[in-house]
Amino acid sequence: MTRVCVAGAGSIGSLLAAHLARVTDVSVLTRRADHAQALRRDGLRVSGRSEFVAHVTASDDPSALPPADLVILACKGTDLDALASRLRGQFEGATVMTVQNGIGNEEVLAGYVERVIRGTTFPAGKIVEPGHVQWDVKGDTTLGPFEPSPAPFTDIERLADACTRAGMPTHAVADARGPQWRKVIFNAATNPVGALTGLTHGRVCERPDLRALVSGLVSEGKAVAAAQGIVLDADPEDLVDHAAKPEVGYNHKASMLQDVEAGRPTEIDYLNGGIVRFGREQGVATPLNEAIWALVKGVEQSWQQ
């Protein structure tokens, strides 16, 4: 693994690109030309949890980028299909890694490429301006093979090692579904409740009725994970309570609430929608996740009225 291309220069893509550029050659595919220009001219600046400037190649045109052995698709789940289609034929033989929230992303990607890494990453930040990402929350990243179209495990280990050396602690594991399901169960139980009510995470957790709904959603997600033999690496219930603390995320507006307020498509199909689809495959009923999925899809549809 010597040449990395990060497709998508949002906060996670930028954090990964900047760190990996400390240890290897990194190119960045941006959506906008001026963003690529800023990266080429000034480098990619990280502030907050770490402070440095990384040098990267950048373009808004995939064909203008150098060849890569590893491609990290760092877009939102809602854009994944379009991005993978746009990159088709561009990085023949490359290993491709997901970092999207939710589940079902690897399945989409496997329609386009042969070697897929299932990535789940907990760090969080925001883009301050083109070429400058602020790193707000530290956290681990876990990588593993996507079983139906697996990347070679030695490649995964090499990538995890590179990320860790670069300053983002990353583990290579044979079964990376545990962290992925822990994260999706947490997100699916909290994000849409904030989005449907307009409440911050802390306010949601203060109401016993809404906190009980969150627990109901968590329980269904755990049952679907258990039916697949997935061992969660932590209890999502603990994450819910931890995130509600004043010093953590009491005043945090869920990203889905931010999407709804801005009238942007949400990630609901990969969160509650993903849990429902995997539940159906396993014969596990998920009525609450189904209800929440339907309600958020209805909200999205109301913008078309």
Place this chain on the structure above:
Amino acid sequence: MTRVCVAGAGSIGSLLAAHLARVTDVSVLTRRADHAQALRRDGLRVSGRSEFVAHVTASDDPSALPPADLVILACKGTDLDALASRLRGQFEGATVMTVQNGIGNEEVLAGYVERVIRGTTFPAGKIVEPGHVQWDVKGDTTLGPFEPSPAPFTDIERLADACTRAGMPTHAVADARGPQWRKVIFNAATNPVGALTGLTHGRVCERPDLRALVSGLVSEGKAVAAAQGIVLDADPEDLVDHAAKPEVGYNHKASMLQDVEAGRPTEIDYLNGGIVRFGREQGVATPLNEAIWALVKGVEQSWQQ
């Protein structure tokens, strides 16, 4: 039954007051002084499904109204406790009738008066201006005794007969819970789904995922009714489909959606909240109604942020 007082001059209160004033003496308690003044000066005009002007006594001060044998409390469920408290001691010995949406209203009222009529009414209209109500939708009214604090059945029959003669078809029945539960199950399954998504009733029913949620809510309501031995006089599922027709209510914004858009407290506690409470008493699980109840309470709370 010779002297009626209608407390609350919204659309249903006004329709009942105007019709009953054709066959007996009717006084109206309004919230605002100018509304009472318009009623005293110009009478109460009905247009739409019927056209006439009725003469009524009116005041915004309960102590200024003549004595009454029957009091109809025609406020929203959210205002019932305050209104009943305000009228305490005003109509000693009178029979009191509910017309609120939902369930649990009679229980509140029985804390204040001894003889309660359980009323469920399907007609609908709107106030055009003070003193003028437009009658949009015809429908039956059903009256019966509230079992723990029952009004004498002969009084109920006499009132039903008066309403029918006055132009509003009304039935007196020994068990009026059937129509009441049919209506609450319908309202609880459709109103909050519109309120949470922003969709009209027709758009809700066009989406298979939301229509399935509506059916799930209906099923729980039916189970709670059945556990109490209540026989529904029609299937709420049929009402849902009927109301979605273009010539009926395809473009109708549920009243709860109108409440949410205006930032007004909703009737959720008497709709889904009522089904949950009666379900708990009967040992019937109502997880979807519980989820919807919590979400709408969360929306109401978000206005306090």
